[in-house]
Amino acid sequence: MAEKILMKGNEAIGEAAIVAGCQYYFGYPITPQSELIEYMARRMPQVNGVFLQAESEVAAINMVYGAAGAGARVMTSSSSPGISLKQEGISYIAGAELPCVIVNIMRGGPGLGSIQPGQCDYFQATKGGGHGDYHNIVLAPNSVQEMVDMTIRAFDLADKYRNPVMLLGDGAIGQMMEPVELEPSNISPAAKPWAITGMRGRSEPNIVNSLYLQPDALERHNIRLQAKYKMIKENETLYAATNTEDAELILVAYGITSRIAQTVMARARAEGMKIGLVRPVTLWPFPVEPFARLAHEASGFLVLELSAGQMVEDVRLAVNGVKPVEHYGRLGGMIPSPKEILAVVKKIMEGKGGKENG
Incomplete structure (x- = not known):
């Protein structure tokens, strides 16, 4: 059994992501999740990962799109209004069927609201948030240990279903400190034959895209997505x-x-x-x-x-x-x-x- 260590919720998410094999983190600071981006800025270079503070939340989510398309385990995080700015990119990622982990440490709203804890992003997280018929898998921890466990699970679910997974925490859980167990990382993410990694060994290029100009093609794509969402409902409800x-x-x-x-x-x-x-x-x-x-x-x-x-x-x-x-x-x-x-x-x-x- 691993030794328990005292960690703040936001920082525990960051370490759990590293344990889960996260290779890239793109984000932008906003309270009450700023400790997470600060933690990743320090830790990612130590594990040969990539940290980048983007110029905006819009830029960050599109960097996630690129890294996910190349097959990397990738994460971004923000708080309520920052997640609003990411919504178009999240819809693109869901439409392109790319795995990624998105963390929302919720604050009060609407608008800039406050930096205090809130749960008023439930509709945004569970009903799509962006445009189109899509769903994120949404996990809701209620302790710092669950922050750890669900972050690791989020990466596995994202890869399993090629779908965005959102960790939806509130500012209180993100800011509180509790003892947690973190097992050492032995994770080697599975190969992703669909990823955009060049033509070597392939006769046809892989294509990652969410644009379907023909309505019948887009309908077929949506029907397939709905079948996947049905499978998630049957297998992953907790x-x-x-x-x-x-x-x-x-x-x-x-x-x-x-x-x-x-x-x-x-x-x-x-x-x-x-x-x-x-x-x-x-x-x-x-x-x-x-x-x-x-x-x-x-x-x-x-x-x-x-x-x-x-x-x-x-x-x-x-x-x-x-x-x-x-x-x-x-x-x-x-x-x-x-x-x-x-x-x-x-x-x-x-x-x-x-x-x-x-």
């Missing part, structure tokens, strides 16, 4: 459920909010309330199955987010009207206390209804 077997009310949360929800659940159960928790680990594909099943067992759901209500829409779709789904959110970088949420839980359990906040 969630964590706690105390749901006898729960009357199910809390739903991800990231830092799920850690607060764990405390709320423990306090509520200590007071005799049957409260459970479902934490989506993949935000896309969203874990529909547990909500559809629990809708026939629990009395209702309470979705907790640092937003005006985004993931709550996916929960309501999964529950499909069978049971009530209520929402409690804080905005602008405000983080609710366990006491605050517990008061909402008590109102629901008393039949008074929860507060629709935001």
Whole structure:
């Protein structure tokens, strides 16, 4: 077992990427993920990797496109408005079926918003964000150790499906320090016969492209992409459920909010309330199955987010009207206390209804 070391979440992502065989990093500084780009600036040259601070987020994502097209393991990172600037390039990368890892350490919005933690980029991450019918695989860690584990997993998933993978963390997880285990790297990424590496040994050139001028050709490409997304849904959907077997009310949360929800659940159960928790680990594909099943067992759901209500829409779709789904959110970088949420839980359990906040 590897020795545990104390690391900040942002820096742990960087080291995990190196463990995963990341060869190139392109980025641009923005709070609250600036420690990640600083860490990669120091570490990538030490492992014979390439670090480049691009002139903009737009430039950075297009550098990712180029490195991914050449078959490299490549990563970029930013925070909310910076990810917005990358959206066109992310759509190109998804359309060209190129693997890469994109890190978003979310802050409050809209606009420049604040440098405080937020979860208001859920729609952007899970519903595409850029143009066209495409999906990123979206992983949502709730600890620094999960930052490490999911970063490594993200590179493997990206290569497996030739698809962008987004690590969606909030500013609190990015900034907190916790002990983590990092196994030494023995990873040798698999060969990528589709990559643009020259004509040596080939009779025909490889082509990496997302442009299809003929509508029938573009339709065939989209149909193939949708088949891939269906396969991802079938094979890669993850969630964590706690105390749901006898729960009357199910809390739903991800990231830092799920850690607060764990405390709320423990306090509520200590007071005799049957409260459970479902934490989506993949935000896309969203874990529909547990909500559809629990809708026939629990009395209702309470979705907790640092937003005006985004993931709550996916929960309501999964529950499909069978049971009530209520929402409690804080905005602008405000983080609710366990006491605050517990008061909402008590109102629901008393039949008074929860507060629709935001």
